[in-house]
Each structure stands twice: as structure tokens, then as C-alpha cells.
Amino acid sequence: MKIDVDALTSRELDALIAAAEKRRALLARRRPIAVVRAELIAFAADCGYRIEELVGTQATQAAPRKAARRKSGKVAAKYRDPHNRRNTWSGRGRMPLWLVSKTRQGLSAADFLIPGLAKPTANTRAIGQKTVFKGG
Secondary structure, eight states, X not given: OOOOGGGOXXXXXXXXXXXXXXXXXXXXXXXOHHHHHHXXXXXXXXXXXXXXXXXXXXXXXXXXXXXXXXXXXXXOOOEEOSSXXXXXXXXXXXXXXXXXXXXXXXXXXXXXXXXXXXXXXXXXXXXTSOOOOOOO
């Protein structure tokens, strides 16, 4: 918060000083949060409760943060539909529907490689097909 003190009137400055002193007094009266937390946990234990039962969450520990997922960068297209040049696929992720329909017609995904750009992705035979592994 940035306050332009030069633009304030005398009455506004007095009000600002009074509010700041009130806030300082409040902060001086407060005890550290770790001390208050320990006292609450001890009081709940004296009464026969766990703090989690009273509060409903894990109050003794901070909630674990989820690891930030790194966003993958853009990748050049490796496959292109010759009939519709806007249909492309980089070879990552799920196979697009246009390529799935072509492979079901008996064509290979390697037939749609863009010449000179890349090699086919590994295991192109199983792309778009579900595989089942039996335990044994």
C-alpha cells in the first residue's frame, strides 16, 4: 500500500497516525502463532480430544503442496494428413482421430510422416490400439 503523504490534509494525517498506532498496539499484544498452536493442542489433549477432531483438518502440520507440473514445450509436427494439411500430429500424446481412422483402414502411421523432418515414433504398430497384458 502506497500513500502519498504530501497530498494528505492535517485531519487525514492524524487519522492515519491513529490507525497506525492502533495496529502497532494490536500486533504488540499478539503472541507468536507457534506458542498459541501448542497451547491449543495441549488444551484439547487435556479435554480428551485431538485437535484434528475439533478443527476438522490437519492442524498440526502444514498441508503438503503439490509439485508444480512442468509444462512441456511445443514440438514440430511429424505426421500430416495429405487430404487435409491442417491435420497434423507431433507424435506425442494420444493419436488424433483422423490418424486413428486411417490406421484402422489398414494404413500405417509411418505413411503420414512429413518427409525429411523426423523418424517415426517408437512402436507405431500399437498406436491407437489398446494392448492387454495378462498377469501370469
